[in-house]
Amino acid sequence: MKKSLLYLFMLVCSVTLFTGCSDDDDAVVYPIDAEIAGVYKGTLDISLDGTTIGSDIPKNITISKAGDASVNMELKDFNFMGMDLGTIALTDCALEKDGNSYRFTGKQVLNVTQYNLTGDINAQGHISGNKVVVDLDIAAKLGDLEQAVKVVYEGTKLTGSESSEAKIASFIIDDEAVVEQPVINEEAGTIVFAVNEKAASFKFTPIIEISEGATITPASGVEQDFSNNKKVTYTVMAEDGTVKVYTAFVEGTRSVLKYSFEEWGEQADEKNPDNMKWFSPLPLDELATANNGVAYLKGFDFTNQYNLTYGTLEEKEAGYKGSAAKLITQYTKGAGFGMAPAITPGSLFTGKFDFRMVLDPKEQLTLTKFGIAYDKKPLYFKGAYKYEAGENFVDGSDKENVKENTGETDQCGIYAVLYEATDKDGQEVVLDGTSITNSEYRVALAEIKSGVDTEGKWVEFNEEFTYLEGKSYDSSKQYKMAIVCSSSKEGDSFRGAVNSTLFVDELEIVGE
Structure with a gap:
């Protein structure tokens, strides 16, 4: 029944509803241009047989002078539930003064033979100051089916100086499950984002910034359910009533390989398990x-002259989030x-x-299996x-000619490499410190843009993987992912500054 009424309502609105409200009273002259005529910004509420089927629908109406004591009212481009319902027009409606306000009424007999549609339309309007309320009551018959549609419009008169900008400037979801923040496509009117494929819930609370003076429905800070491919429609209304509609939805899911360094375990040297122990992240x-x-x-440091510390330490309070x-x-x-x-x-x-005793420092680079x-x-x-x-x-690239205090500035290194896990003969490929930066099996790379001193501040990074020349991803192949962090970027050449210190936290590989 509701569908039939919506169909009926579409038919009603697709024609000019009012050819005339009442006869002008030439003996009365009202200040229509000065007080009444203008553009009003407001909203529509629609009910069907007493049941609300639409509320707070942003819309403007225009009231213009028809005569000394009559007005026209027009509501253009009325769209509801994706349907273009055309224009509602009330013409030559007589005004009646009611204290400091004005009223107007109109009736129309509806008879659309093409669809066997008949009925009566009653309209009432009330203008008080810069406010207007218009009620449309439609008692319609579609064949033997009788239904009632009620449309209520409430609006405020604009001054003419209001902004027409109706944009969503930013749309942010602060939730760990969202791995790609929402992207606004202004032309398409879409807002899309991606979530972790293991997300426990698809209910999120967007924080939204819009054009100055504009309003948005639903409001910023209100939780929305994006599960099961649901789309949430956001309507922005500018100061002057201009409306822009956006549709927000989950574009897809992503896999996430993440290390937050919140859990740590104790490791020991295999040869000296009782004396040599250190913390390592799980x-x-x-x-x-x-x-x-x-x-x-x-x-070997019997006198502790080197005062060596383990290169990875548990730092419960030092992390970007928790430990690092x-x-x-x-x-x-x-x-x-030596x-x-x-x-x-x-x-x-x-x-x-893969530790073993190696005398040649360069051969020591082979101990790291990435x-x-x-x-x-x-x-x-x-x-x-x-x-x-x-x-x-210190420049220790030449072990026989080590140079200290060279004046150079150290940088850290943080990068991730995707590489092929097997060679052309099907044998396993393992990259180490001698090949991680130059192997022919490397496919894609992502690394921080700068590793300079951050002056005590945490720096976020989000780097896109770029594919090396001639390389592309092939789902039929096997791959490995190497995440590498070093407190000295040129450490593989034995170059770096003593006591350079790097904290890393919340490392993630976002994949498709």
Whole structure:
């Protein structure tokens, strides 16, 4: 029945409703141009047989002078539930003064033979100051079906100086489940965002900024349900009543590989489990450090002259959110009876540290086995970091000619590499410190733009994966993902500043 009434209402509104409200009273002259005529900004409420089917629908109406004591009223481009219902027009409606306000009424006999539609239309209007209320009562018959439609409009007269801008300037959802913040397409009138595929709920509370002086429905800060492909319609009304409609919805889901460093475990040197212990972030089968190598060097530091600390330490209160990983570049020239390089940067990476005693510092780079299995197409590498560069920059690239206090400024390194997990013969590929930056099996890279000192501040980053020349993602292939963080960007060349300190937190790989 409701559908039939909506159909009926569409038919009614698609024609001019009023050919005349009443006869003019030429003996009375009212200040129509000065007090009544103008554009009114307001909203519509629509009910069907007593049941509300639409409320607070933004719309403007125009009241103009028809005669000395009569007015016209027009409501253009009436759209409801996606239907263009045309124009509602009341013409030559006689005014009646009621104290300090005015009233007008009109009747119309409806007879649309094409659709076997008949009925009576009664209209009442009340203008008080700069306010107007218009009631439309339609008693209609579609064949033998009788139904009642009631439309109530309430509006305020505009001054003419109001802004016509009706835009959503920003649309933000502060929820960890949202991995890609909403993107506004002004031309299409859409707002799309992506969520974690493991999100427990699709109910979010958008915080919205709109044009100055405008209003929005639903309001900012009101929770909305975006589950099951639901779309939420936001209507922005400018000061002058101009309306812009936006549709917000979840564009898709994303996989998220995330490390927040909230959980830590204790590790020990296999050869000295009772004496050499350190904290490491979980999961231990995905995240690795070079702390085992530091433990080995500490074992030879009988007099504690190097005062070595483990490169990854638990920092409960130092994180961007909760705890974080802390990486420190250490001075190790001569440590381990000369086996260690001049500096040892703090490092954290996905993969494992395959420790064994190696005399050649360059061969020590092969101990870091980067990467874990990854079966998505990576889109972004996100996270936060804080960095303080040390003062004594050491160039240990030539072990026989180490240079200290070179005056250079250290930088940190934070990047992620997608690489092929097998070669052309089907053999496993494992990139290490000698190949992570140059291997032919690298496919895509995402890294921070600058690793300079952050002056004590946390810096967020969100870097897009870019594909190397001639490379593309192939879902039929197997891949590994290597996340690499170092307190000295050139640490793989044994160059860096002593005590350079890097904190990293909330690392994420967002994939498709």
